[in-house]
């Protein structure tokens with residue numbers, strides 16, 4: 001043990017600090033912690049992901065005192081949770097490390113507390129769980145075959161062509177600058193005959209697999225590969241990867257699900273379907289992998305690893321069903337996207353002109369108010385100021401007789417109808433409202449946004465002064481009551497209350 005057990009005196013010295021941290025943890029992650037009520041869970045109350053703490057470091061120190069069932073570094077917080085298999089292990093670690101283990105930021109000591117439960121975090125981490133489309137075949141090749149493959153590409157430090165790892169291509173070069181292969185420039189170096197193991201898949205769904213591209217990656221301990229999906233338009237389905245020399249933990253991610261998979265040396269990983277197209281995979285650069293097994297956390301020291309990834313170059317484009325990560329699909333979508341000018345012309349032709357011509361009919365058929373909007377309007381205090389942006393025939397105006405309401409629209413003819421009813425109106429485009437910031441208490445804009453012709457106008461606050469004014473005026477929000485009343489000077493236009 002590197003530290004002696006803390007004396008009572010020293011514990012008292014840090015007690016003040018711990019009491020403060022207790023409140024912080026409760027506030028930050030909603031977990032009640034204790035200074036003296038022992039439990040299996042320890043909280044490092046002053047170090048976490050945002051201070052650069054890693055699972056690797058936590059494991060290295062805390063596994064000395066017993067079996068670890070969980071290590072949880074809370075995203076975006078400076079605290080971490082460690083769950084031991086038993087209370088006595090947690091107690092030993094607590095007594096030895098509290099205020100003395102220097103793994104917090106700038107090599108400062110960590111402070112520990114006991115907790116009864118772990119926080120719930122959004123990232124759903126799991127170990128060696130099945131991913132749809134991922135198959136690992138252990139001992140796919142023999143040790144002798146492994147040696148033959150390694151001899152095919154004798155890596156030395158002079159040929160290092162990439163920052164993070166060494167790489168060699170056969171069949172086609174994978175170009176990292178365009179994230180694709182030069183499909184019309186095959187390499188003279190084809191995949192070596194020694195790599196032809198595919199007869200072994202004869203009895204599987206992959207018996208027709210005939211790769212024409214091989215990428216060999218050589219990783220030293222501590223090197224990794226960033227998360228990526230193999231470019232859809234570059235390669236067919238499946239992708240097969242042999243791990244040589246050293247086992248590794250590969251991380252797979254989809255949305256907030258993170259799965260850590262052990263790829264044993266001499267195993268073949270087959271990625272097809274959802275795994276190939278919709279999950280990213282990567283290797284965290286570190287020297288020690290931490291893995292959760294049935295018997296708690298254990299570590300796996302990394303050695304030099306070489307991977308042989310076999311793929312078949314796709315001729316043509318990808319037609320998969322995993323659109324969000326599909327470069328072929330996104331390229332097609334890009335072509336159909338229309339420019340801003342075209343969009344404005346369309347909006348003018350099919351929105352503005354149409355409303356001018358159907359104003360009368362529109363007014364005849366639009367009288368029913370949506371109850372939630374009415375509730376919102378009625379929630380305002382007497383004397384509040386409300387703007388209806390895109391008011392149409394003004395059906396929401398005058399519902400709450402105790403507020404000042406004013407409305408605007410782009411349609412002159414609809415505003416004429418409003419004016420005949422004695423409503424206060426002005427003509428304006430909702431993207432360019434002539435209203436001062438912080439000048440009103442509430443805004444409604446009902447069934448308007450879908451009339452805007454391009455996505456940039458609708459969704460990008462920088463292109464949309466209407467939303468900009470909302471953002472700059474935190475008191476004014478759709479569907480939310482203001483917390484602070486504007487002063488008289490803020491209101492640039494007032495009018496007598498309607499009777």
Ligand SMILES: [Zn+2]
Pocket residue numbers: 232233277318319320321322325326327328329
């Ligand atoms: Zn695709």
